[in-house]
Amino acid sequence: MRMLPAEEAELIARAQNGDMEAFCKLAASHQRSLYTLALKYSGNHHDAEDLTQEVMLNAYRSIHQFKGMSSLHTWLARIMVNAFLNQKRKSDPLAWSERRTTTEELFEVTLSVSRPMHGSERRVHAGLLAQQILDTLQSIPERQRLIFLMKHQEGMTCEEIANTMGIAVGTVKKTLFRVVDRLRRRFSAPVAVRSAAKG
Amino acid sequence: MHDCEEFRERITEHIIDQEDLAEHADIQRELLRCRNCSDFCAESREMIEALSSVDFPLSEGEWSAMTHRLRLRIVNERPEQDAAHQRMPWSFRAYMPAAAGVAALLVLTVALNRFVQPLSQPPKTDSSSSQHVYVDRNPLLDPVTVDFLEQSELLLRNVMKLAPNDTEDLADAKKLAVEQLVGIEQRKDAAAEVLPVVNVMETYETILRDLRNLDEHTAAEDISGIQNRIKKSALIANMKTFQPNLSLVSFGR
Numbered sequence: 428m429r430m431l432p433a434e435e436a437e438l439i440a441r442a443q444n445g446d447m448e449a450f451c452k453l454a455a456s457h458q459r460s461l462y463t464l465a466l467k468y469s470g471n472h473h474d475a476e477d478l479t480q481e482v483m484l485n486a487y488r489s490i491h492q493f494k495g496m497s498s499l500h501t502w503l504a505r506i507m508v509n510a511f512l513n514q515k516r517k518s519d520p521l522a523w524s525e526r527r528t529t530t531e532e533l534f535e536v537t538l539s540v541s542r543p544m545h546g547s548e549r550r551v552h553a554g555l556l557a558q559q560i561l562d563t564l565q566s567i568p569e570r571q572r573l574i575f576l577m578k579h580q581e582g583m584t585c586e587e588i589a590n591t592m593g594i595a596v597g598t599v600k601k602t603l604f605r606v607v608d609r610l611r612r613r614f615s616a617p618v619a620v621r622s623a624a625k626g
Numbered sequence: 627m628h629d630c631e632e633f634r635e636r637i638t639e640h641i642i643d644q645e646d647l648a649e650h651a652d653i654q655r656e657l658l659r660c661r662n663c664s665d666f667c668a669e670s671r672e673m674i675e676a677l678s679s680v681d682f683p684l685s686e687g688e689w690s691a692m693t694h695r696l697r698l699r700i701v702n703e704r705p706e707q708d709a710a711h712q713r714m715p716w717s718f719r720a721y722m723p724a725a726a727g728v729a730a731l732l733v734l735t736v737a738l739n740r741f742v743q744p745l746s747q748p749p750k751t752d753s754s755s756s757q758h759v760y761v762d763r764n765p766l767l768d769p770v771t772v773d774f775l776e777q778s779e780l781l782l783r784n785v786m787k788l789a790p791n792d793t794e795d796l797a798d799a800k801k802l803a804v805e806q807l808v809g810i811e812q813r814k815d816a817a818a819e820v821l822p823v824v825n826v827m828e829t830y831e832t833i834l835r836d837l838r839n840l841d842e843h844t845a846a847e848d849i850s851g852i853q854n855r856i857k858k859s860a861l862i863a864n865m866k867t868f869q870p871n872l873s874l875v876s877f878g879r
Contacts, residue, residue: 451700455693462692476692480699487700560680579642579677603642604635607670614673 430456435499442490450490454483457503464504464580468511468572470565482507504581508591511573563613567606574599575606628660641670644678691822695867767817767868774813775823778806778830779865785837786853786862790846803837810834826864833861 430438435456441449461482466475485506486493493502564572574592577583578599585603589596633656640647647653647667657664684692767775781802788795810831817823836852856862 447700451697454696454700458693458696459689476695479692480696483696484699484703487703560677575642578639579674582643585639600635600639604631604638607638607641607673608634608666610677611666611669611673614669614676 436495439490439493439495439499442487443493450487453499454486457500458483460500461503461507464507464576467561467564467576467580470561478507478510482510485510501581505591508573508577508581511569512592563610566613567609571602571606574602578603628656628663630660630663633660633663634666637667638670641667641674644671644674687822687825691825691864691867694820694822698867767820767823771813771816771823772868774806774809775865775868777802779862781806782830782833782856782862782865785833785849786856788849788853790849793842796840796842796845796849799837800840803834807831807834807838820868822864823868826861826868829859829861830865 430452435453438449438453442453458479462475462479465478465482466472469475469478482503486503493499497505564576567575570592574588577588577591578585583591585596585599588599592599637647637653640650640653647657657667781799784795785799788799790796810827814824814827817827833852833856836848836855840848
């Protein structure tokens with residue numbers, strides 16, 4: 428539900444002048460893409476929603492600092508990446524498994540609601556694939572996962588990633604190769620599941 | 627000389643960006659030369675395509691509830707920001723010597739003024755300097771609906787703790803469910819403008835009906851099913867989300 432650039436620019440200007448409603452509209456417009464990034468990073472719905480809300484609150488506090496040098500989406504994504512880098516998640520495997528269960532159930536419910544025409548088999552496969560992808564991403568160390576998501580999800584260049592992470596471009600390229608290679612090996616899904624993704 | 631690792635590192639960025647590798651003659655040459663790298667390329671592309679094609683769709687109701695929860699947090703954030711601005715509008719430390727001088731001058735002026743002009747009028751009270759209590763309340767929800775949500779949350783929490791052999795608690799839960807069912811239609815009408823609340827209430831209504839219909843003989847299985855559904859729909863969290871918080875946010879000018 429992205430809005431037109433002119434409309435977005437007007438809302439940004441209003442938000443920078445303290446118009447909370449304008450900011451809420453901006454937040455609603457960017458919520459989905461940020462949530463998807465957070466979900467792929469955190470692997471579960473609850474953490475993803477928490478992270479998305481934290482990013483939006485940080486953005487609200489500092490919207491006056493947004494100079495329009497990049498798109499608002501890029502700016503928000505940068506805030507989220509910084510949140511990932513700064514966060515120190517409690518390692519609570521029990522709570523995590525509970526959150527994971529809820530996420531699985533949420534997708535199961537959602538898929539059955541949003542794709543009623545596709546037949547039950549495909550729904551199950553699509554749900555399995557979504558969860559499998561989240562699980563596979565979780566098997567990658569955090570920093571590597573973040574580098575991969577910055578590239579794949581956010582379309583950042585290796586140079587931009589290197590600047591953000593404070594590492595060499597060569598290290599970014601090596602990391603991307605390792606992650607892709609690892610995902611490729613782990614991604615041993617049945618053919619039917621893969622074809623479900625292709626739709 | 628073909629170096630598999632160096633080559634794969636080089637093409638990974640293109641694969642992630644889902645570029646058409648046919649446009650890169652040098653890459654094509656090396657792919658033809660090495661079967662393993664060709665397999666790596668094909669499998670990686672397939673994996674990236676799958677990763678890109680699967681989104682994690684949520685229902686419109688869930689998006690709507692998430693947007694509402696986000697909005698509430700932003701609304702809560704605003705008074706904190708305002709208070710912060712009031713507390714520290716500029717770097718006080720830098721202006722401290724000047725401020726001390728001004729304060730001293732002010733005290734001196736007031737003192738001299740009292741000697742010269744005795745107070746003839748009682749001091750005025752400025753109504754704008756009184757304290758305000760900010761109520762973070764969803765303006766579209768009336769207090770009765772808010773109470774209903776609170777009671778519903780309590781009932782759900784109790785149901786989550788229910789064990790099949792707690793016959794007394796079970797009877798209480800059934801009784802409360804019947805009472806809640808009586809009023810739920812009215813509450814849904816009252817909250818008609820807040821779609822996420824209506825959605826939550828509709829889910830809650832199905833739980834209430836199942837509670838009301840609980841059979842003593844199959845209670846063990848039924849309760850566990852109801853508890854799973856409450857958990858699955860995040861009903862308790864949603865009930866809590868739509869209840870207001872109170873906080874003191876503004877002070878005298």
